[in-house]
Amino acid sequence: MTTTRTLSDASHRLTGGSRTLDFHDSRGLVSRAISRGRPGLYTSYASDSALLNTPAKRWWTLVLLVIAVAAPFLIAADLTYLLTLAVIYALGGIGLNLLTGYAGQVSLGHAFFLGLGAYTAAVLGGAPGNVTWGLQWDLALVLPAAAIVPGVIGLIVAPLATRVRGLYLAVLTLGLLIVGEQLFKIMTPITGGQGVGRGVAERTLFGVDLDATYAIGPLVIRPETSFFYLSLVLLVVLGIAARNLMRGRYGRAFAAVRDRDIAAEVMGVNLLRTKTLAFALSSAYAGVAGALFSMLIGRIAPEQWNLFLSIDFLAVIVIGGIATISGTIIGACFVVLIPRVLEELTHIIPWITVSSGGLVNVFQLQTIIFGVLIILFITLEPRGLYGLWVRVRNYFKAWPFSY
């Protein structure tokens, strides 16, 4: 790192060198005089750029994790199912956020990559059907493959996608989705065909059958619980990986490409490579999410990897917050859980029933409220739910001094 040294040395001299901060010390200690009264001041760059750089964040994360792990034992099975779905949406949402939120490439084709992941998993991990293939591999092989296959396809289509920008790209990716759906429909040995569908990968991980119920001491681990854990572990690992990726040079390159691509290039960022990476990674995340998604719902048909699924994921990242990983998780919870909350709430409204008469029935009401909530959240809080949280936090931080 001799070059760095030169610059540092130079700027030491440039600035007169009389500084309390010693940047050559790897811990970058700050003298007491400076840090006194400023608890928020970081004492080293490593801790400043650490993932959980404040005690509050560390606590929150720990608490949330504990809750997540304990959840399946505390709530009903169907809620576990929904939580799993939320986790999967979060995973897929993170993938889309990498591409759309961070790198600014709006994609309506996410569902296609989810589908690719699902079919990869189904072919490799599923049982053969009347017309469909199935190899019944272990999930330890299936899940990585479900990331790699869509990732590679993403890599292949990226050069085409990088030619166009903005809404052109959005509709181009929609085209990918439509063409993909047609392919899915005609590749009967893989997908079972239109209106028919096929079964999904079997839940065997490292030889352990996750479809069985296990007891560890007094804890009974049911199939839905173990699948939730599998998804949760993947979310935590891949979420942290994405967060790591985004706080370093790749994250900055993504943002640069998103905001001003010519300037980014002049700064030494290779546009094609950066966008391609974004595409491939996003597709890989989508693939894993798609594989889990298929295993959760149990049967997949070619029509279901459609525009609406893609839009669900866009809603996840917009509602949660563009270009934040934690926001994506919040957004996924919103999109998946709010309909359920609405269901609970609307069922207690006395004059609204399942009947088709009257002004609206309860399901129509739920759907309408869901749509309205999406509109409200986006119009009222530009940075998504995550932004709302940041705002609340900042309000308290800056509270006594609002200049």
Next chain:
Amino acid sequence: MTALLTVDDLTLRFGGSTALDGVSFDVQPGELFAVIGPNGAGKTSTFNCISGVYRPQEGSIALDGRSLLGRAPDEVARLGVARTFQNVELFDNLSVLDNLLLGRHQKTSYSWPEAMAWLGRSRRQEIAARRSVEDLIEFLDLASVRTMPVGILPYGIRKRIELGRALAMEPRLLLLDEPVAGMNSEETEDMARFILDIRTELGTAMIMVEHDMRLVMDLADRVMVIDFGKRIALGTPEVVQRDPAVIAAYLGGASDIVTDGLTDEVAR
């Protein structure tokens, strides 16, 4: 001493119009070279050609004997050319720190799997990058704004951040497009100081486009004047300043601003 940058017979056309018409010059290592000329003369286009944003139709550009022609901007950056932009081109949503760190993109080299793991090389390189960027923040006196998003900062500060971002690239050749535009004299003086410091302390060669004649005449080693894409003068500030062609095409009556009126004390 061999030239660091040699530009020869550079010609750039857009459809029918010619933006650059056979411009040639060279820049010596460590030199502070200024380019001036009327609006639309082709100064920024020259920068764009050097940094790979525009592809000139004719001519050659070589850095240290290596041709820059046909190279993508990111390759040119890798070879050691950094620049600032006339219309500040910062990443508005990113903090000052991140903008500067972007300048270190080429100086970090870990792969994406390493980035995901955030162990070993990626971590070391990030911390090193951060350290050198903090030095720059100190140098450019940006500490008070370092975590602010760049978008809301006033123009003058943004220009300075842009300089910092270019410096973070540790360039061998630095292109400055109107570094003091929109600054008052105090801020201009600060910027002048930064430029001089960069030059004396880092020895970076610089090409500067500027309409502030005081800055150009005081700082530059040599000045090139272009008009309608053609080079009309090249020489030391003193010589160029008196060149009648330059006065006619560029300084015009405005040479008064330099020589008399309110600012007459400035000119010797």
Next chain:
Amino acid sequence: LSACTQVSPDDGDSDESMEGGEMVTGAGVTSDPCPDAVNADNGCIYLGVLSDLTEGPFAALAVPITDGQRAFWAQVNADGGIGGYDIDIDTYTRDTKYQAAEHSAQYQQIAGNIAGIAQSLGTVNTESVLPDMIERSLVTVPTSWWSGYAFEDYDDGIVMETGYSYCTEALVGLDWFAEANGSPTTVQAVGYPGDYGGDSAEGVQRWADLNGVTALEAIGTGPNQVVGNQDAVVAGVLAGSPDVVVLSVGPAETAEIVGKLAASGFQGRFLGSLPTWNPALLDSPAAPALTALYNHMSPYENWDGTSASIEAMKASLNGELPSNGGYIIGWAIGYPLKAALEAAADAGDLTPQGIAAVVDGLTVDFEGMLQPHTYGGDPQANANQAVNIGAPNAEVELGIETIEQFYTGPSFDQTDYSSACAASG
């Protein structure tokens, strides 16, 4: 992992209890009365409904189906309920939007709280949760007429299909057609690929093979929301000019296909599957063509039926008309589950397993709306194959006049009905 011990799945089920000394109950059955119970002294049996109620492609049919079902069970309750219990289907009625994922999520949510599923719409959707339904022994009435439900290897006997399959419908319908209009020389199937059009097309093919008739290559199409118009079908049918076309599409597509083919001078006729009709077609430009060329097939009696059940159903509406024949379906599909619940109650076991146990061999009487049907046993021998042939008629309520009741033909018995016509993937 060594600490883990595998346990059998139903170890966790501990909600079985004894009621009133002899009745065993499980999930979805409570001794508390239903919400808004008719018989306040009765307990409550909760049944699930998974249907397309808001914005999915089959909402037009599914909404009246669900209305019909509610009326049916209200009637059951009004008659005193079953074995000391009222039946509630409202609490666990859920909208699936006809999406497998949504269906699956909603199913998960209600599965533990119900004794059976009174309606499960869509073959792919139902199949996505079928393994779990089998595991929980949730007896289910499907609202899709895929042939696979007749076979135990697909549904383990818990799916109580009503009427015939699309495949049977085509076989028997063509028999009728040959009888009524003279044997065709060429037949052709037009439909949505998959469990609906696919099943039907296979029936057409089998009928043609049996009767030495040419079956032209089936034409696949999609709903207008997807394909815009049915010009491809029109061109395709015109090209082969078959004597009869068996349609398994939606009502709007039916009207367009029949109308445009008539306008193009097509000389053949049409047989439409159960979902191809909607009374509103009589207002469409194609109405004359439909009236002249089209016959509707239904396993259930049409609105002009005369059976006791049709009368009871009409009574439930107090003289109003439903928006389409879905209401009849909704009413009809109530019978099997009612019979199963009654049998299970008689046997003293209203657990899902108990209900599932009575299905095999159970004969359900539809009070004339549909011919009695015995579940389990030999699928071919027990198959329902009676088709009600109808013709459009603006004078008749809901627009279909029955011209042949419960027709059965010779061909079905000659086919090998031992597995699903259109296989699932």
Next chain:
Amino acid sequence: MTLAVHNIEVVYEDVMLVVKGASIRIPRDGIVALLGANGAGKTSLLRAMTGLLNVHRGKISRGHVSIDERPVDVRSAPDVVRAGISQVMEGRRVFVEFTVEENLRVGAYTRSRAGIAEKLDRVYTMFPILGDRKAQRAGYLSGGEQQMLAIGRALMAEPHYILLDEPSLGLAPQIVEQIRDLIVDIRSSGTGVLLVEQNAAMALSIADHGYVMENGKIVMDAPAQALREDDDIREFYLGTGVGAGSLRDVKHYKRRKRWLS
């Protein structure tokens, strides 16, 4: 006849108070210069006068603007333009995808179509280079050309008051000269000018009156002549104070002097 700003306060995002009670007056027959360091709040003040604050999540928390002693509602930018106030925004802000001529036509949006040809001609004679490029997309113009276009566009609205945010930015000395004359012309044709400038020498050479803004406050309010002679102004804005010499000799640790801070 005056455009006056009374004791205005501007906050961004409900918390950042950046203009702290500024008052200025622009007579219809005068040129008023507004000087101030980077970030002093000049642009924010202009935005407050032209109804562009809400675009930036800012608002006027106190004070008001009046024309001829009658308050104007400055919350709606189009109304402000209709009331005769035009602004050349900081950073050029031309419509990059429009041609030069389309840009100019948009500038005349609030005026009737009659006479638009003459107005276009006037701009083209003022800036011949724009005339040469009238069919070119504005985004491809050079920085200075875009600046000329922005000024020309503001003139198309034939305003009573024109607010210029750093019009000389990026212009060649010769053109600056021209702009200076232009501004004088504008004034004499009966349009009041507010000139926000970093090129204080230029601004003060033609202004009748000047304000200096620091940290959101107006710290000096004096006739231009007085400002030209003020030592602090000479040192910090004109660069001609004591010890001014070659920029090569400037010390980087030079203490910054600030009023009231």
Next chain:
Amino acid sequence: MSTLLSSLATGLGQGAVYALIAVSFVIIYRATGVLNFAQPALLILGTFATSVFATQIGLPFWLAVVLGVLIIAILSVGIERVAIRPMVGRPAFSAAIVTVGLFIVLLVVAFRLFDSQPRTVGDPWQLQVFCLGGEATESFGVVGCTGGVQIYQNAVGRVLIALVVIGLLGWWLSRSKLGLAMRATSLDQETALAQGISVGRMFSISWAIGGGLAALAGALLAANGSVVQATDALFALVALPAIIIGGLDSLRGAVVGGLIVGLSMALTKTYQTTFAPWLGTNFENVVPYLLMLIVLLVRPYGIFGTREVQRV
């Protein structure tokens, strides 16, 4: 040959409807920079309104269409005020998701209104055809055509209406200051404001026009010789490849794109089953997107779209 001509005619008729839908997207995009995903819902509500006026109230078709268009235009303006106006100055992408929310809400409303019933709009064309070179036949109350080129009257009607309406609109936009002002608004709202352009008004006008055109397209879509259901709303999405083929911000492009899509789908429908059945059922849905991909390879901004201006 006559098959070819017939299918070209139907294709043009469909294409005219697509062109209307595409223009309705483009007009909103040109003024607001937003791709309005609620457009399909507005379209189907337009169908509903027209249908109510024509078949329930019994007004003549033309009057019903005009009233339907007006009602939806007013509705659109209302929607824009409530849901889109707060998005001024925010990323177009977020605004697009707001329109998705709108779509969800409006579609449910449409389903409720349709009440599971297919509808007709009482159009004058019904299933009637022009028969060129063939023999006019009447079978079952349907006047048809055997042999020769068969052209549905509704195809002709659709093409004429679309051309007249779009032509008038284009003429008006190019003549009035409004056209320029709308585009200025979409390019840079702040600068547009500073020129005295009321951004809000531009939003309202473009939504009114966009909504009205969608309603008109909805009415024409229902004039198909059959019936229309609420789900048919989704069909409006085929306008997306059309606007990309033509160029997102170009009216001319939208028309050309719409016609290309209509024709290509019609031709595929007629010939794919014979020539390439292995491409699968409903392959025609994919064709517009394939064409779009090809166009984008050659011209990343569509045939008539404006290239994004970028320079540093």
